[in-house]
Amino acid sequence: MAVHIRLWKMLLIVWLIPMTLSGGSCKGDAPLVKRIDASLKRAGRFLVKQQSPDGAWRSKTYGCFKDGPSLTPQVLSALFFLPQTGKAAKVSYRKGASYLVEMIGSDGRVKDGPHGLMFPALTASSASRVVVLHEQTTATRRAQAAWLKYLCARRLSRALGWQGSDPEFGGWGFALAVPRKPASGRPKEIFFESNMVATIFALGAVRSAKVALKDPMYGEILTFVERCQNFADDPQQADVRFDDGGFFFIPGDAAQNKAGIAGTDAKGRERYHSYGTMTADGLRALIRCGLPRNHPRVIAAKKWLEMNFSVKNQPGTFAPDREVLRGATYYYWCWAIGHAFVGVEEREIETKNGRVAWAEALAEELLQRQQPNGSWQNKFTDAKEDDPLVATSFAAAALALCRQSITGEDKRLAPKPAF
Numbered sequence: 001m002a003v004h005i006r007l008w009k010m011l012l013i014v015w016l017i018p019m020t021l022s023g024g025s026c027k028g029d030a031p032l033v034k035r036i037d038a039s040l041k042r043a044g045r046f047l048v049k050q051q052s053p054d055g056a057w058r059s060k061t062y063g064c065f066k067d068g069p070s071l072t073p074q075v076l077s078a079l080f081f082l083p084q085t086g087k088a089a090k091v092s093y094r095k096g097a098s099y100l101v102e103m104i105g106s107d108g109r110v111k112d113g114p115h116g117l118m119f120p121a122l123t124a125s126s127a128s129r130v131v132v133l134h135e136q137t138t139a140t141r142r143a144q145a146a147w148l149k150y151l152c153a154r155r156l157s158r159a160l161g162w163q164g165s166d167p168e169f170g171g172w173g174f175a176l177a178v179p180r181k182p183a184s185g186r187p188k189e190i191f192f193e194s195n196m197v198a199t200i201f202a203l204g205a206v207r208s209a210k211v212a213l214k215d216p217m218y219g220e221i222l223t224f225v226e227r228c229q230n231f232a233d234d235p236q237q238a239d240v241r242f243d244d245g246g247f248f249f250i251p252g253d254a255a256q257n258k259a260g261i262a263g264t265d266a267k268g269r270e271r272y273h274s275y276g277t278m279t280a281d282g283l284r285a286l287i288r289c290g291l292p293r294n295h296p297r298v299i300a301a302k303k304w305l306e307m308n309f310s311v312k313n314q315p316g317t318f319a320p321d322r323e324v325l326r327g328a329t330y331y332y333w334c335w336a337i338g339h340a341f342v343g344v345e346e347r348e349i350e351t352k353n354g355r356v357a358w359a360e361a362l363a364e365e366l367l368q369r370q371q372p373n374g375s376w377q378n379k380f381t382d383a384k385e386d387d388p389l390v391a392t393s394f395a396a397a398a399l400a401l402c403r404q405s406i407t408g409e410d411k412r413l414a415p416k417p418a419f
Contacts, residue, residue, distance in 0.1 A: 029406060036367070039367055040084040043370070043374045043375070044084060050075075056071075057071040057096070061387040064118050070118050073123055073130055093133075104147075116177065120150070122201050124151035126204075127143075160178065172194055200282075203288040244304055245274070246279040246304040247278040258322060260272070280337045280339070282301050284339055284343050327380045328378070330378055332394050334366060337398075338362065338398040338405075347408075359405035362398065376388065
C-alpha cells in the first residue's frame with residue numbers, strides 16, 4: 001500500500017510541475033488571464049494579416065515605415081511572445097526572421113541599400129535579437145553577429161573620436177551614418193547625439209548576445225545613461241527641485257526632451273523634467289549596465305516610477321507648451337514600464353495611492369483600448385503611434401508582460417515564447 005501511495009505522489013508531482021511551468025495552474029486572476037489570452041490572440045492575428053508576401057511589415061500610414069526593415073524587427077519582437085496566435089504566428093515569424101537573415105550579404109555585412117536604413121540603431125538592435133529567437137542555426141547566428149557588429153559600429157565611442165567629456169559619449173543615437181565626431185568647427189549630423197531610446201534598444205541587443213558585463217563598453221554606456229538621470233551621486237550636491245531620480249531623453253537639448261525645461265539649478269545648469277518613458281528606460285539601462293538593485297540610482301529611478309505610476313497617461317511634469325506630447329508615446333510607455341517592473345521582479349508597487357498590482361491595472365486599461373480588429377491605435381501623431389503596427393507591437397508586448405507578471409509562470413519573468 002505504501003508503495004502505491006509513493007508512486008501516486010510521484011505521478012502527481014510529475015503532472016503538476018509542467019502545469020505550473022506552462023501556466024496551467026493559472027495563478028493570479030484567472031478570468032483576467034482568460035481575457036488577456038483572447039486579446040493577445042486577436043492582436044497576433046492582426047499582426048499576421050499585415051505581413052507582406054516577402055515576410056516584412058510595412059506601414060500604410062507613414063512613408064518612413066514602408067521600407068520593410070524599419071517595422072519588421074519591432075513586430076517580430078512582439079509576435080514571438082504571443083503563443084495564443086497558434087501556428088499562424090510560427091509561420092509568420094519564421095518568414096519575417098528569414099527576411100532579416102537575407103539582409104546579410106555573402107561578405108557578412110548588412111545590406112542596407114544605397115541610402116542606408118531609416119533607423120539604423122533601432123533596426124539593428126531588434127534584428128540582432130529576433131533572428132535567433134526561433135532557431136539557432138549557422139545562418140541565424142551569422143545574421144545576429146552581423147547585425148550586432150553593424151549596431152556596435154554606431155556607438156558614440158572613442159573609436160569614433162568621442163571622449164568621456166563629450167555629453168554624447170557612450171550611447172547610441174538616431175544618426176543615419178556612422179556618427180564620427182566631426183572636426184572642430186564642422187557641423188554635426190542631425191540627430192547624431194546619443195539618446196535614451198536608441199541606447200536602451202541597443203543595450204537589449206548587447207545583453208541578448210551575452211556580451212559579458214566586464215566588457216569596457218558597459219562603463220562607457222553607463223556614463224551616458226547617468227547623464228540623463230536627474231540625480232546627484234553626492235546627496236549634499238543635490239538640488240531637490242530637480243533631482244527626483246527620474247530620467248529625460250537627452251542632455252543639453254530642450255527641443256528633444258518631450259517634457260521640456262524644468263528650470264535652472266543652483267549651479268546655473270538648464271534642467272529637464274523627468275518623465276515616464278525615459279525613466280522606465282533609464283531604470284532598465286542602469287541594471288543592464290551592471291548596477292545592483294540596491295544602488296542609489298536604481299532605487300531612485302524605481303521610486304520615481306512607483307510614485308508616478310499611471311495607466312491612463314504617461315506620467316511626469318510636462319511644461320505647459322509640451323503637455324500635448326504627454327499622450328503621444330502612451331503605448332511606448334506601457335511597453336517600457338512593463339519591462340521595467342518585470343526587470344526588477346515587482347508584482348506590487350507602492351504608489352501615492354497605496355499598494356497597486358501594476359500588471360492587473362495596466363492590463364485592464366490595455367484591454368479597454370483594443371480595437372475590434374485586434375489592433376491598438378493612438379489618437380496622437382507625434383510619435384507615430386497612430387500607425388496601428390507601431391501601437392499594436394508595443395501594446396501587445398506590454399500586455400504579454402502583464403500576463404507574465406500576473407501568472408508568475410516563469411520565474412525568470414520573461415514572456416513565454418510562442419514556439
